[in-house]
Structures are given as C-alpha cells and as structure tokens.
Amino acid sequence: MSFKLSCKNIQKSFKDYSIYFITLIFGVAIFYVFNSIDAQSSMLELNSSKNEMVKNLVEIIGTISIFVSIILGFLIVYANNFLIRRRKKELGLYMTLGMGKGKISKLLLTETIIIGVISLVLGLIIGIFSSQLLSVLIAKMFETDMSKFTFVFSKESLIKTCMYFGIIYFLVMIFNIITISKYKLINLINANKKSEKIKIKNRFVTMILFILSIVFIGYSYYLLKNDALMQPDSKFLTMIISGSMGTLLFFASLSGFLLRVIQMNKKIYFKDLNMFVLRQINSRINTNMISMSLICIMLLLTIGILSGSMSLSNSFNTDLKENNLTDVTMVNYVTLEGNSEYDKDEILNLEERFIKDNFDISKYIKEYVQYNVYNVQEENTLMSNFLLKEDIDKFKDEYGDMFNLDGEYLRFMKESEYNKLMDIYNKENFRINLKDNEYVVVANFEKVLPAYNNSLKNSRIITINGKEYIPQRENCIEVTTQNASFKMNLGIIVIKDEAIKGSKLIENIICGNYLAKNDNEAEKTEENFIKDISTFYKSHESEGLYRPYEQFFTKIIMNASSLGIKTILTFIGLYLGIIFSITSAAILAIQQLSQSSDNKERYEILRKIGADTKIINRSLFIQIAIFFMLPLSLALVHSIVGLSEINKIIAIYGEIDLTSNIIITTLFILLVYGGYFIATYLGSKSIIKER
Amino acid sequence: MSKVLKIEKVEKCYGNKGNLTKAVNNISFEVEKGEFIGIMGVSGSGKTTLLNCISTIDNVTSGHIYVNDEDITKLKGSKLTKFRREELGFIFQDFNLLDTLTAYENIALALTIQRIKPKLIEEKVKDISKKLGIYDILEKYPYQLSGGQKQRVASARAIITDPALVLADEPTGALDSKSARMLLESFEILNRNLNTTILMVTHDAFTASYADRIVFIKDGEVFNEIIKGQDTRKEFFDKIINVVTLLGGELNDVI
Numbered sequence: 001m002s003f004k005l006s007c008k009n010i011q012k013s014f015k016d017y018s019i020y021f022i023t024l025i026f027g028v029a030i031f032y033v034f035n036s037i038d039a040q041s042s043m044l045e046l047n048s049s050k051n052e053m054v055k056n057l058v059e060i061i062g063t064i065s066i067f068v069s070i071i072l073g074f075l076i077v078y079a080n081n082f083l084i085r086r087r088k089k090e091l092g093l094y095m096t097l098g099m100g101k102g103k104i105s106k107l108l109l110t111e112t113i114i115i116g117v118i119s120l121v122l123g124l125i126i127g128i129f130s131s132q133l134l135s136v137l138i139a140k141m142f143e144t145d146m147s148k149f150t151f152v153f154s155k156e157s158l159i160k161t162c163m164y165f166g167i168i169y170f171l172v173m174i175f176n177i178i179t180i181s182k183y184k185l186i187n188l189i190n191a192n193k194k195s196e197k198i199k200i201k202n203r204f205v206t207m208i209l210f211i212l213s214i215v216f217i218g219y220s221y222y223l224l225k226n227d228a229l230m231q232p233d234s235k236f237l238t239m240i241i242s243g244s245m246g247t248l249l250f251f252a253s254l255s256g257f258l259l260r261v262i263q264m265n266k267k268i269y270f271k272d273l274n275m276f277v278l279r280q281i282n283s284r285i286n287t288n289m290i291s292m293s294l295i296c297i298m299l300l301l302t303i304g305i306l307s308g309s310m311s312l313s314n315s316f317n318t319d320l321k322e323n324n325l326t327d328v329t330m331v332n333y334v335t336l337e338g339n340s341e342y343d344k345d346e347i348l349n350l351e352e353r354f355i356k357d358n359f360d361i362s363k364y365i366k367e368y369v370q371y372n373v374y375n376v377q378e379e380n381t382l383m384s385n386f387l388l389k390e391d392i393d394k395f396k397d398e399y400g401d402m403f404n405l406d407g408e409y410l411r412f413m414k415e416s417e418y419n420k421l422m423d424i425y426n427k428e429n430f431r432i433n434l435k436d437n438e439y440v441v442v443a444n445f446e447k448v449l450p451a452y453n454n455s456l457k458n459s460r461i462i463t464i465n466g467k468e469y470i471p472q473r474e475n476c477i478e479v480t481t482q483n484a485s486f487k488m489n490l491g492i493i494v495i496k497d498e499a500i501k502g503s504k505l506i507e508n509i510i511c512g513n514y515l516a517k518n519d520n521e522a523e524k525t526e527e528n529f530i531k532d533i534s535t536f537y538k539s540h541e542s543e544g545l546y547r548p549y550e551q552f553f554t555k556i557i558m559n560a561s562s563l564g565i566k567t568i569l570t571f572i573g574l575y576l577g578i579i580f581s582i583t584s585a586a587i588l589a590i591q592q593l594s595q596s597s598d599n600k601e602r603y604e605i606l607r608k609i610g611a612d613t614k615i616i617n618r619s620l621f622i623q624i625a626i627f628f629m630l631p632l633s634l635a636l637v638h639s640i641v642g643l644s645e646i647n648k649i650i651a652i653y654g655e656i657d658l659t660s661n662i663i664i665t666t667l668f669i670l671l672v673y674g675g676y677f678i679a680t681y682l683g684s685k686s687i688i689k690e691r
Numbered sequence: 692m693s694k695v696l697k698i699e700k701v702e703k704c705y706g707n708k709g710n711l712t713k714a715v716n717n718i719s720f721e722v723e724k725g726e727f728i729g730i731m732g733v734s735g736s737g738k739t740t741l742l743n744c745i746s747t748i749d750n751v752t753s754g755h756i757y758v759n760d761e762d763i764t765k766l767k768g769s770k771l772t773k774f775r776r777e778e779l780g781f782i783f784q785d786f787n788l789l790d791t792l793t794a795y796e797n798i799a800l801a802l803t804i805q806r807i808k809p810k811l812i813e814e815k816v817k818d819i820s821k822k823l824g825i826y827d828i829l830e831k832y833p834y835q836l837s838g839g840q841k842q843r844v845a846s847a848r849a850i851i852t853d854p855a856l857v858l859a860d861e862p863t864g865a866l867d868s869k870s871a872r873m874l875l876e877s878f879e880i881l882n883r884n885l886n887t888t889i890l891m892v893t894h895d896a897f898t899a900s901y902a903d904r905i906v907f908i909k910d911g912e913v914f915n916e917i918i919k920g921q922d923t924r925k926e927f928f929d930k931i932i933n934v935v936t937l938l939g940g941e942l943n944d945v946i
Binding site for chain 2: 152266267269270271273274275276279280282283602605606608609610611612613614615
C-alpha cells in the first residue's frame with residue numbers, strides 16, 4: 001500500500017520537479033564519466049610517461065570527486081528539504097487519517113529509494129554512453145591515434161558512483177526523518193493558510209546595509225589589487241572574508257535598495273506590474289540571500305576555474321618548441337651549497353666529472369655543447385645598476401617581492417661558447433661576432449625584454465677590470481640558453497672570452513642531443529640514461545661519488561609534463577565547471593519553481609482583477625530573469641576583477657588572451673544556465689496557468 | 692434608466708449526458724444603472740455559479756448575458772480580459788489582497804493594469820480612500836489591517852476603475868458584525884453618491900437588507916423577488932426573513 005502511494009506521489013511530483021530529477025541524472029552521469037578516465041585510457045596505447053600522467057589525473061579526479069560529491073550532496077539534501085516542505089499539507093492529511101510519523105517516514109524512505117534507483121540507473125546509462133566520447137577526448141589530448149573503437153565500461157567507476165550516491169541518498173533519508181519528527185500536525189494542516197509575514201526593513205537600515213556591502217566589496221578589491229593573492233596570509237583571508245560579507249550584504253540589501261530607488265520614480269513603479277514584481281522579489285530576497293550568495297560564489301568559482309585552467313593550459317603549450325632546442329640540458333649550480341664542487345678552488349666541469357667518475361655519456365649522447373655562466377662582481381654589474389631605475393620600479397610595482405633584483409649580479413657567458421650553442425641549436429643567424437669592446441644581451445622572458453632594451457638603447461656601458469664595453473645592438477637577442485618549459489631566460493650578457501677570464505663561475509651547463517634516429521628511440525635512450533645514471537651513482541655512493549648535476553631538463557619530460565598539466569587542468573576545469581554550474585542553476589530553478597507554486601494565488605488574484613496572460617507572463621519572466629541574473633552579474637564583476645589579477649601571475653609564463661577565455665567560459669555558463677532558466681520559466685508558467 | 696446588466700435565459704449544466712446537473716436553470720433578470728441588487732440563496736442554489744457566469748470566470752451552457760448591451764457570452768481571449776478589466780469590479784469573501792503590497796499599491800494595481808498615468812493614479816487612490824475612510828491606513832500592509840479595513844481596501848480596488856458593474860461575492864462572509872455593518876454602509880455611500888451599480892451575492896439576510904432589490908434563487912431557478920421601495924431597512928429585513936423562512940430550513944443562520 002505505502003509502496004503504491006510512493007509511486008503515485010513520485011509520478012505526481014515528477015511533472016513539477018522534472019528539473020530536479022534531470023539534475024540528479026546529470027550529476028550521476030558526470031560523476032561516472034569523470035571517474036571512468038582510468039578505464040577509458042587503458043585501451044589507448046600510451047608510453048610510460050603518459051601513463052604516469054593518466055595515473056596523476058585519475059588520482060586528482062578521485063580527490064576532486066569527494067569534493068564534488070559534497071557539493072552534489074548539498075544540492076540533493078537542499079532540494080529534497082524544499083520538496084518535503086512543499087508537501088506539508090499532504091503529510092498533514094496522512095496524519096489526520098491516522099498515519100504515524102514512523103509510517104510517513106517509511107513512505108518518504110520508499111520514495112527516496114525509488115528516486116535514487118531511477119536516477120542512478122538512468123544516470124549510469126547516460127554516463128556509460130557519454131564516457132565513450134571521453135576516450136576520444138583523451139586520445140586527442142594525448143596525441144595518440146584511436147585506431148579501433150572499443151566500447152569501454154568501467155566497473156570501478158560504476159561501483160564508486162553507486163557508493164557515493166548511495167551515501168548521499170542515505171543522508172537524505174536521515175534528514176527527512178529528522179524533519180518529519182519536528183513537524184506538528186497543526187502546522188502541517190495550516191501550512192497553506194499561513195500568510196507570510198512580510199518583514200519590511202527600515203529605509204535607513206537598507207541604505208546603510210547597501211553602502212556597507214559596497215564598502216566591503218570595494219575593500220576586498222582594493223586588497224586584491226594590492227597583492228593579496230601573492231601573500232597567502234592574513235591579507236588574503238581578510239580579502240576573502242570582506243568579499244563574502246560584501247556579497248551577502250549586497251544580496252540582503254539590493255532589492256530593498258532598488259525598491260526604494262524605483263519607488264521614487266513613479267513612472268516606472270506604477271507601470272504595468274512593475275510594482276508587483278519588485279515587491280515579489282523584495283519579499284523573497286530575505287529567505288534567498290544566503291543561497292544567492294552561495295550561488296554567486298559558486299559561479300565565481302566556475303568562471304575562475306574554467307577560464308583559469310584554460311589560460312594556464314594554453315600558456316603551457318605555446319613556447320615549448322621554441323625553448324627545447326636540444327634533447328637534454330644538465331645544469332650544475334656550482335655555487336650552490338651542497339654541490340660537490342662548492343667552495344673548491346679548482347672546479348671540475350660536468351664533462352670532467354663524468355670522465356673522473358668513469359661514466360661514459362657518449363653511450364647516450366651523440367653531441368653536446370658545454371658552457372659556463374659567470375658573475376662579475378663589480379658595482380656596475382649589479383642588476384639594479386644595469387637596468388634603469390624606472391624599469392626596476394615598474395617591476396616592483398607589478399610583481400612585488402616575486403622578483404627581487406637587489407644584490408643580483410648580471411650573468412655572463414663567453415662568445416665562443418654562445419656560438420657553439422647556437423650551432424647545436426641550428427640557429428645560424430643567431431651567431432654573433434663581437435668586437436673587443438662589445439657585448440650583447442641574450443634573453444627571452446617577455447617581462448624583462450623592454451627593461452634590457454631600454455638600457456641597451458641608452459648605450460649602457462659595462463666596466464670589467466677597468467675596461468669599458470658597449471652594447472653591439474639596441475635589442476636583446478631573443479633565444480633560450482637551455483631547455484625550459486616557457487620563455488624564462490632572464491638575461492645573459494655575451495662578451496669576448498678574454499673579458500671574463502677569472503670571473504666567478506656560477507653555473508656549468510651541458511646541452512646535448514641523444515644518440516637516436518627517431519622519437520621512439522630517443523624515448524628509450526632517455527629512459528636508459530636516467531635509469532643507468534641513477535643506478536651508477538647509487539651503487540658508488542659509498543665511494544663518495546655524487547651525481548654531478550643538480551637539474552636535468554629534457555625535451556621529452558617538458559613535453560610530457562606540459563601535456564600532463566594541460567590535460568589535468570582541462571579535466572579539472574570541465575569537471576568542476578559543469579558540476580558548479582548545474583548545481584547553482586538547479587538550486588535557483590528549484591527555488592523559483594516552488595515560489596511560483598507558492599504564488600499561484602497571487603497570480604490568480606491578478607487575473608481576477610483583470611491582468612491578462614501576456615502581462616502576467618511577462619512579469620513572471622522578469623522576476624525569474626532577475627533572480628537568475630543577480631548572482632551571475634555579481635559573479636562576473638568579481639571574476640573580471642579577480643582574473644585580471646590572477647592573469648598577472650599567469651602572464652609570467654607567457655602572454656594570455658584573457659578576454660577570449662572569459663567569453664568562452666561565460667558562453668558555457670550561459671548555455672547551462674540559460675537552459676535551466678528557460679526550463680524554469682516554462683515550468684513556472686504552466687504552474688501559474690489558469691485552472 | 693439604462694440597463695447595465697441583462698440576463699436572458701441563462702443555463703449552466705455540469706456533468707455528462709448520463710448524469711446532468713443544472714446548476715443554473717433558465718434564469719432571467721435585469722439590473723439598472725445605479726441599482727444595488729442582492730442575490731440570495733442557500734448554498735448549492737446556484738448563486739455562485741451565476742456570479743461566475745456574469746463575471747466571465749465561467750461560461751454559460753446556453754442563454755445570454757448583456758453588460759451595457761454587449762453580449763459577454765460571445766467574448767473570447769483578450770477581449771474577455773479587457774472586458775473584465777474595464778467593465779467589472781470584484782469584491783471577494785476572502786478579500787484577495789496581495790500581501791506583498793501596501794493598501795495603496797493594492798488599489799493602484801487595478802489602475803496600472805489599465806495603464807493609467809501614474810499622476811492620475813495618485814489622485815484617484817487618495818480620492819476613493821477618503822470616501823471609504825481608509826486614507827490613514829494606505830501605507831499599511833494587509834497583515835496589519837483588520838478584516839473590515841481589508842474589505843474596504845478591496846472595495847476601493849474594485850470601484851477605482853469606474854466599472855459598469857461591481858460584483859460582490861459574500862463580502863461580509865469573513866467579517867464580524869461591526870465590520871460588516873461598516874462595510875455595508877460604505878456600499879450604500881458608493882451606491883448613492885457615486886451611482887455605482889452593485890450586484891451582491893449573499894446568504895445573510897442582514898447583509899442583503901442593505902440592497903434595493905433582492906432576487907431569491909432556489910435549485911438554480913429564480914424563486915422570488917422583493918423590492919425595498921419605501922420600506923425602512925428594518926421592514927425590508929423582516930420581509931427578507933419571511934421569504935427565507937419560505938425557502939426552507941437550510942438558511943437559518945440569520946443573525
């Protein structure tokens with residue numbers, strides 16, 4: 001009997017709350033899809049480094065899934081609570097008919113189980129099919145061909161999805177039981193009659209709150225503009241708290257503020273149903289302000305995560321080829337404490353070290369160039385003296401303490417070694433031919449280029465041991481001097497070999513190419529090289545032999561890690577972006593729909609006093625649109641301010657087109673959000689339709 | 692005097708062929724301009740159905756209803772809402788005020804729907820509220836008002852658009868006797884001073900005694916009709932009670 005009743009109830013409410021059910025199904029499907037990455041990629045032929053990436057990705061997605069399930073759990077519990085409250089009268093009827101609270105709980109329990117099973121089954125079916133698309137995406141990202149299509153089904157993901165959603169539904173049941181135990185029969189029966197007490201805030205209070213909210217938001221923007229992001233300390237926390245407070249107060253006071261302002265203009269206020277719409281919004285905003293603020297913050301996160309991850313993944317990709325002109329770079333920081341050559345009078349370079357240790361690198365490396373980087377420790381070769389003061393100030397303004405040039409010396413390199421490096425790079429036209437008193441600057445980090453160029457144009461003279469050197473050209477030579485993930489050559493002065501004889505050696509670098517005919521062989525060689533070198537030095541550790549280099553950059557690792565970061569960022573962005581946007585849109589939709597059925601009477605009155613359907617529908621549209629647009633607009637403003645600041649940090653890794661990223665993100669949100677908006681409007685329209 | 696409302700052989704049936712119920716059966720009567728007419732009947736007699744037909748909320752099965760010589764049973768869609776908006780004013784038993792709006796705004800809403808200029812709105816609302824004695828409570832919300840005040844606000848909303856006909860459905864149904872008396876006195880003022888035509892449906896003899904003429908309905912048909920004429924309200928009330936007694940026991944809640 002109670003099972004039959006449950007089924008009937010679901011059938012009945014399905015029409016009104018189809019948005020909720022669809023969101024549930026979406027949630028399940030998305031959860032399954034992203035957790036099936038492991039299975040999806042196992043069918044692709046991936047090399048070991050890419051397999052490592054997939055492992056990382058799976059791990060990160062797993063962690064995020066916990067977070068996602070919390071968000072979805074919140075949505076489901078919230079929505080369910082909403083639906084229960086709407087059924088007060090029905091529950092009251094059951095109770096007057098003699099049904100005990102236990103029985104009612106059981107009834108709701110059955111309903112939750114049925115809804116849970118239906119949404120899980122449907123969601124999983126959709127998930128399993130759409131996860132096939134994911135393998136195409138993975139194949140594309142990892143640049144492997146999908147020679148044959150195989151239908152992939154992930155048992156692990158299926159079990160995980162069932163488990164996580166099982167827990168969520170279980171929580172829903174507990175919440176339901178708690179809610180019901182609190183209800184009193186008299187309140188249930190009178191639920192519909194009770195007219196809402198409208199709290200009207202004092203005009204003065206509203207104004208003050210609104211001004212306060214603007215002050216709070218303004219203050220957090222001010223902190224943001226003053227490097228709050230770079231200092232994750234109290235300043236950052238203050239910014240977050242102030243921003244959140246401001247957002248909450250903004251939603252708490254905005255409608256009252258708008259009402260006051262528009263009331264002053266009688267032409268607008270007394271036009272059509274404007275007065276009704278405004279009052280309607282104002283009466284609801286008190287109950288909605290917390291959820292509005294939460295939605296606003298979620299949308300902000302969506303925009304931030306989506307466009308941030310897009311920006312980052314783009315920037316990681318651009319300069320990779322240009323900055324990895326040889327297969328491998330080994331760097332020996334000889335001035336680094338702990339380096340085996342540290343503080344020695346006679347410093348052995350990498351080549352000499354390998355020979356001394358009796359490790360034959362020619363088995364792996366076909367050709368290489370070795371060069372040294374020096375410091376000339378004189379007053380005039382300090383960075384802060386070489387660059388113009390205004391350029392240094394500009395640097396400080398923009399990056400704060402991120403680049404501290406105080407006490408840093410210029411780095412020098414010999415002309416002969418530079419030319420050899422360009423030879424192995426196959427950059428004939430980058431070779432230089434210096435006169436005795438000339439130098440050039442080699443750099444490619446975008447942010448420092450103008451600073452160097454300004455100094456060069458001013459014919460900055462460098463004095464070493466009393467001899468003066470002048471710049472050969474007015475601009476930097478833009479090229480890298482080692483393998484790197486982005487344009488990060490902060491500048492090296494290339495000068496005649498004799499000029500820096502006896503200067504302080506700080507780095508010793510080898511750039512070389514593997515003994516290999518093609519990419520596959522190179523990959524194997526690299527694997528062997530890394531493995532052999534580490535086993536060699538491990539086994540000789542007791543004899544006091546240490547690996548001679550501190551850092552090891554290879555083209556293959558750079559490519560893989562950039563690809564890995566790109567993949568991870570893309571997937572995280574998509575996963576969280578979709579979840580956040582559907583959650584916030586669904587909450588808004590459920591709220592609006594239930595409000596529409598609460599307001600059925602009011603629309604009925606409007607109709608009785610002669611408002612026609614067109615004007616009523618228009619007022620409904622405006623009302624829903626305002627509720628949907630408010631959090632989105634504030635989130636957009638927040639995100640534009642926030643992203644422009646974040647972009648400054650990302651820009652260090654390369655130039656980014658932020659605007660297009662925000663536009664793409666906004667389009668994505670509008671698509672999801674717009675879908676929910678239209679569905680809500682149509683649903684509300686049919687709810688308030690004339691009986 | 693011109694006829695504001697003319698009801699001609701109106702029938703309203705419910706149910707299907709097998710089980711037909713005639714809620715309104717061949718009713719005809721006329722209402723003149725400036726008249727205050729009451730319709731009485733026990734519950735289930737068809738008086739509310741008749742009112743719904745006149746107010747175009749429901750449509751008739753057969754017959755015609757003319758308001759200012761226009762056959763409203765033929766109206767459809769936007770013309771119907773336009774008619775309802777411009778020619779009719781409603782007063783309901785449960786007030787039907789919007790609880791989110793102040794009294795002032797509730798009254799003004801009827802005008803904004805008709806797209807009246809804001810400047811005119813203020814003038815009209817103030818004018819009518821003074822006449823109905825609600826000028827001082829205009830800035831209050833419905834939940835701050837007593838039942839009688841709410842009903843007078845609703846009355847103000849009903850007549851502010853100068854409708855041809857004001858339809859009042861059990862207007863005193865939710866009021867205590869003092870408020871009811873005050874409201875009915877307001878009706879008298881509207882009727883006499885503003886020449887408003889009022890059609891009031893009620894089952895309460897005391898309420899009905901404020902009307903000029905009363906049409907009694909029983910089982911969907913006109914049962915009797917009495918006119919106040921030169922009688923005092925007390926005499927008219929006694930007459931009503933007599934008819935009510937004739938009508939049968941069910942209508943025994945007379946004060």
